Amino acid sequence: MTPPALPFNIQKLGYIEYQVTDLERSRDFYVDIIGLFETARDSERVYLRAIEDREHHCIVLKRAPRAGVAHFAFKVESEQDLDALEAHFRKLERPMRWIAAGERRAQGRTLLVQDPLGFPVAFYAKLEPVEWFLQKYHLHRHGCPTRLDHVNVLTPDAQKGYEWYCNGLGFRPAEITEGDPPESRIWASWLFRKSTVHDIAVMTGDGPAVHHAGLSLMEPMGVIRACDALAGAGYADSIERGPARHGISNALFVYVRDPDGNRFELYTGDYLTTDRNAPPVRWRLDDARRQTLWGPPPPRRWFEESMAVSSIETGEEIAKQPALMRAIPTYVS
Amino acid sequence: MTPPALPFNIQKLGYIEYQVTDLERSRDFYVDIIGLFETARDSERVYLRAIEDREHHCIVLKRAPRAGVAHFAFKVESEQDLDALEAHFRKLERPMRWIAAGERRAQGRTLLVQDPLGFPVAFYAKLEPVEWFLQKYHLHRHGCPTRLDHVNVLTPDAQKGYEWYCNGLGFRPAEITEGDPPESRIWASWLFRKSTVHDIAVMTGDGPAVHHAGLSLMEPMGVIRACDALAGAGYADSIERGPARHGISNALFVYVRDPDGNRFELYTGDYLTTDRNAPPVRWRLDDARRQTLWGPPPPRRWFEESMAVSSIETGEEIAKQPALMRAIPTYVS
Amino acid sequence: MTPPALPFNIQKLGYIEYQVTDLERSRDFYVDIIGLFETARDSERVYLRAIEDREHHCIVLKRAPRAGVAHFAFKVESEQDLDALEAHFRKLERPMRWIAAGERRAQGRTLLVQDPLGFPVAFYAKLEPVEWFLQKYHLHRHGCPTRLDHVNVLTPDAQKGYEWYCNGLGFRPAEITEGDPPESRIWASWLFRKSTVHDIAVMTGDGPAVHHAGLSLMEPMGVIRACDALAGAGYADSIERGPARHGISNALFVYVRDPDGNRFELYTGDYLTTDRNAPPVRWRLDDARRQTLWGPPPPRRWFEESMAVSSIETGEEIAKQPALMRAIPTYVS
Amino acid sequence: MTPPALPFNIQKLGYIEYQVTDLERSRDFYVDIIGLFETARDSERVYLRAIEDREHHCIVLKRAPRAGVAHFAFKVESEQDLDALEAHFRKLERPMRWIAAGERRAQGRTLLVQDPLGFPVAFYAKLEPVEWFLQKYHLHRHGCPTRLDHVNVLTPDAQKGYEWYCNGLGFRPAEITEGDPPESRIWASWLFRKSTVHDIAVMTGDGPAVHHAGLSLMEPMGVIRACDALAGAGYADSIERGPARHGISNALFVYVRDPDGNRFELYTGDYLTTDRNAPPVRWRLDDARRQTLWGPPPPRRWFEESMAVSSIETGEEIAKQPALMRAIPTYVS
Numbered sequence A, B, C, D: 001m002t003p004p005a006l007p008f009n010i011q012k013l014g015y016i017e018y019q020v021t022d023l024e025r026s027r028d029f030y031v032d033i034i035g036l037f038e039t040a041r042d043s044e045r046v047y048l049r050a051i052e053d054r055e056h057h058c059i060v061l062k063r064a065p066r067a068g069v070a071h072f073a074f075k076v077e078s079e080q081d082l083d084a085l086e087a088h089f090r091k092l093e094r095p096m097r098w099i100a101a102g103e104r105r106a107q108g109r110t111l112l113v114q115d116p117l118g119f120p121v122a123f124y125a126k127l128e129p130v131e132w133f134l135q136k137y138h139l140h141r142h143g144c145p146t147r148l149d150h151v152n153v154l155t156p157d158a159q160k161g162y163e164w165y166c167n168g169l170g171f172r173p174a175e176i177t178e179g180d181p182p183e184s185r186i187w188a189s190w191l192f193r194k195s196t197v198h199d200i201a202v203m204t205g206d207g208p209a210v211h212h213a214g215l216s217l218m219e220p221m222g223v224i225r226a227c228d229a230l231a232g233a234g235y236a237d238s239i240e241r242g243p244a245r246h247g248i249s250n251a252l253f254v255y256v257r258d259p260d261g262n263r264f265e266l267y268t269g270d271y272l273t274t275d276r277n278a279p280p281v282r283w284r285l286d287d288a289r290r291q292t293l294w295g296p297p298p299p300r301r302w303f304e305e306s307m308a309v310s311s312i313e314t315g316e317e318i319a320k321q322p323a324l325m326r327a328i329p330t331y332v333s
Helices: A023-033 A079-091 A158-169 A221-232 A300-304 B023-033 B079-091 B158-169 B221-232 B300-304 C023-033 C079-091 C158-169 C221-232 C300-304 D023-033 D079-091 D158-169 D221-232 D300-304
Strands: A010-020 A037-041 A045-049 A059-063 A068-076 A096-099 A110-114 A120-124 A145-155 A172-178 A186-192 A200-204 A209-217 A239-245 A252-257 A263-268 A281-284 B010-020 B037-041 B045-049 B059-063 B068-076 B096-099 B110-114 B120-124 B145-155 B172-178 B186-192 B200-204 B209-217 B239-245 B252-257 B263-268 B281-284 C010-020 C037-041 C045-049 C059-063 C068-076 C096-099 C110-114 C120-124 C145-155 C172-178 C186-192 C200-204 C209-217 C239-245 C252-257 C263-268 C281-284 D010-020 D037-041 D045-049 D059-063 D068-076 D096-099 D110-114 D120-124 D145-155 D172-178 D186-192 D200-204 D209-217 D239-245 D252-257 D263-268 D281-284
Touching: A010 A023, A010 A145, A010 A209, A023 A037, A023 A045, A023 A059, A068 A079, A068 A209, A079 A096, A079 A110, A079 A120, A145 A158, A145 A263, A158 A172, A158 A186, A158 A200, A209 A221, A221 A239, A221 A252, A221 A263, A221 B239, A239 A300, A239 B221, A239 B239, B010 B023, B010 B145, B023 B037, B023 B045, B023 B059, B068 B079, B068 B209, B079 B096, B079 B110, B079 B120, B145 B158, B145 B263, B158 B172, B158 B186, B158 B200, B209 B221, B221 B239, B221 B252, B221 B263, B239 B300, C010 C023, C010 C145, C023 C037, C023 C045, C023 C059, C068 C079, C068 C209, C079 C096, C079 C110, C079 C120, C145 C158, C145 C263, C158 C172, C158 C186, C158 C200, C209 C221, C221 C239, C221 C252, C221 C263, C221 D239, C239 C300, C239 D221, C239 D239, D010 D023, D010 D145, D010 D209, D023 D037, D023 D045, D023 D059, D068 D079, D068 D209, D079 D096, D079 D110, D079 D120, D145 D158, D145 D263, D158 D172, D158 D186, D158 D200, D209 D221, D221 D239, D221 D252, D221 D263, D239 D300
Parallel strands: A010 A059, A068 A120, A145 A200, A172 A281, A209 A263, B010 B059, B068 B120, B145 B200, B172 B281, B209 B263, C010 C059, C068 C120, C145 C200, C172 C281, C209 C263, D010 D059, D068 D120, D145 D200, D172 D281, D209 D263
Antiparallel strands: A010 A068, A037 A045, A045 A059, A096 A110, A110 A120, A145 A209, A172 A186, A186 A200, A239 A252, A252 A263, B010 B068, B037 B045, B045 B059, B096 B110, B110 B120, B145 B209, B172 B186, B186 B200, B239 B252, B252 B263, C010 C068, C037 C045, C045 C059, C096 C110, C110 C120, C145 C209, C172 C186, C186 C200, C239 C252, C252 C263, D010 D068, D037 D045, D045 D059, D096 D110, D110 D120, D145 D209, D172 D186, D186 D200, D239 D252, D252 D263
């Protein structure tokens, strides 16, 4: 399959905005224990970045009455790309609105849309440059994430989600999980714009909902150090799954729930996807190695719980629709 | 408590002899995947050592019709210590016999006893020196164990087991788990002669039985590499528990079952016990941090399954007697 | 600076062909000690790949009367790109010739040119797919390279080299070293097509010559394990420089000389260059942190010795022309 | 050689007191960059401990007009051992004095002597227990030393130094370096009381002087992280030697100079010396693998510079006497 020619260039997943109920507590968790850096804060938000970041934020914590994901955002190459995206979504008659440059701290003009899968997604071309912490090693702590790498979302029809991201937005598949033959519809796909395994994974599940955001680490010991730091600080129960290794993407991972229950993954060990035309790696849903190359089986709640998303028009939480395929593999007890 | 003056000096746990049903398959597992070195082999046994070893073996694989532990052995300082131990056990009227020097490959005169807890235990002073693989790094593989560090046994009355090892053989406690107050009998103890957390742990359980032997690794990444190698070779299901970290001993660990189901632990991260008079670290049985500072909870079979031991007189498997205290903590589901 | 629109798409550095005088000895070195995998061999060449590779080779060892680099090769996206490149080089009147599909083992039609800097460079679009070793962890050894990441070359006029690669071939600069002001000509540049710091670095020096090829590792411990394996196998003297960390690219590195003296780097710790328009990081030549963020200073021979390249027409070694700028920084004693 | 029966039991090296000219600056260096923990401080001293320590201090920083080592101290098992040591040194007519319990912060009665080699050495049995940081992982930083492991001293006649420590104080040799045959006098020895390779190494050199104190790390990545943190904080030039691996002791090491030039080693990778009667590993002085199994050769100043010690009577620095054997191996350029 040749990717369609599209009049815009999405570079990568840019940031995610988590809703948190206690801004101070969450800031301390993400900074002191997880090892992100605080770029800025105000009464409503804390802006965080990771050691590879040369721009203002990759995680935003937003004060809110409940947990969840306010939106996630893709960075595009140019302002023109934003206009092309506006035209693209207008044709699809999706709800959208512009956020003016500077209305969001350090951020250029931003297009916020409710995408065809129901997700609140932002697009922007500019984010203020900031000091690079890559070689400020004396400030690195514990797991010390390098970057926001991907977001993993749940949608009732993951085949449709795959098609939207590939055909609608120009993503390429690195890995694919197929449901039961003979149908073999796509049960999940790992899709990239930048050259890692994914910027977004689209999985079958009750949705629209966000399963987790993935933060990459510099090295495998970072996974161990993150667990140690969590346990030392009294957050051992925040470790939901892992350490273990995924067959998909080869990630050595641990899944963590923040103090509000928002989920993120700390991982390392995936590979470059330099060849955009390479055939995707294919897995069967019920192949246990797919999810767990080694390690304890995933707990059931890892499949059953997810982060709600909201309407960009009303701010109301969007009700999740049930998955069209079986959402839990046979190897989960 | 001052340790009693005893007329013999046990240096350390020396080796363990595992019963395996397919010598070739087990040899390949322990050498090619786990990273032990083969010192010698004959039709009945394979002799293995680890990278710190300067003597002939620390793990012996013995061809047998069923899995289990033939015996484990402590190294004493001198031949005189063996005579003193013989007198010691004779007073206790325990079954015992001498194995002549050379009767066991590369091994000096050895005293084999059925100890007061029912375990088949050997004592020896001499083992043939061999080439040291510590700096033969080009031959190191995967987890690459450094040494046999400890054995962990189950006995119905762990308070009695504690007393036997401390008062009868001169071990010192590094850490202790106590049962429910007000009784607070010892539920388990981690006991050492050499300066690590333990040479033997004595836990409450149906016994006499061996729970596992512990092999130390050079570094925490060894735990990850061991899991990776096991999964790569098709042994992902042999990983029974972990990676995770124990509160007790601070070990970063993974528990592995060999092709016959014999259990061993690969771990790193414990501490020196140089001060023999330091008060032991004390834990409550139902403190989940005791077993799992972080990581998934132990699977039930980790508590319920163990390796049988045999009579030194008849060779028959010894029937396990039920534990006198509750053997499974409340945090195990 | 906007990159020029070019009628071809170079994906990445694809492979390098080293000349070795003893094929067997070199194969054992690269496979048994360095941890590459042998894909194929014949009487003239050994074909090696790394754990991320899904195609036939990234390092080729070629039997030759002397050490050196036969050529290095870039992979392009399509066969049409090869034709466009032919037209491109024809206009420049550079020596070139086609190697027919299959003439080189497992490799499609290949265009071999003597580029404007005098280097023998090949371009190809197809390489036979092979089994992926990424998750064959039981076969991973020592440093275990993940991929061929970059080649680093020496040319008398590195400003000109920079311009050729950026304007002539569409590379983007991740980092730049400038010479003394007021001139501030480019002394070296790290240039990428794929999204890492470089596919090629072009440095000031007597040339045309190849300084080294860089192989990335999965994790920082790989650098230590590589050194250990080299020392264990009697190759401690093959470690030329490091372990240490470069300021440029943030690489934790070690430089190794193979049994013929060919140089390669094993490294980890660089960053993604997803934003192709990000301004390059700039360094001054005599900033010691540039080359050595920490670690011992580079030995003089690291600057003075390099690998010769040959004419694609005569096969004769090309005489090196002296550098137009000072080739050795002040911090080298 | 059987160790002599001695009427006292030295457990281990207990602490070292470094002289520093700026207490605040040194405290920040050792705590914020190296990763030791501050137990207490007053106007004259800062008391530091490492993550394995369950007692008050292992490094003391003392305000002084010049760098150097005030003294180092061994911990003995009991108060009676102190009296036996007093009698021992009285027979040798060495200068000594008692420091009363509590006169030194958190420390019991202490015997301070000028030993037969001229070193100021203290002995004590009691040090106040403190909170254990082993599992306070959220407070661990960078290299994060586990313990003070050893001190390495220079003395003109290292054979005599060896004899004093073995016969006079009951140490055992783990490794020995011999000078040129036919004499083969001991050029250096690595001597232990606790079960690691050494509590003290006695090397040939102008002395009495202290070469370095050794702090062990939890894992090899700690060496890399320590270098990174030093460089990040602007202390790259404080890294004097390494990372590299010693043949002796198998230590992966880096040598660091503190802001006053006091030297210490951060290392990991040595082995247990459980068998006190094992024959020592023997090396020839000019075997380069002895000092550097792999890595850059030691800089000359590593051999030529050392920390002065003082008279316990006058407080004056003791003039160094020249080494009786060649103090610099042939492999140092």
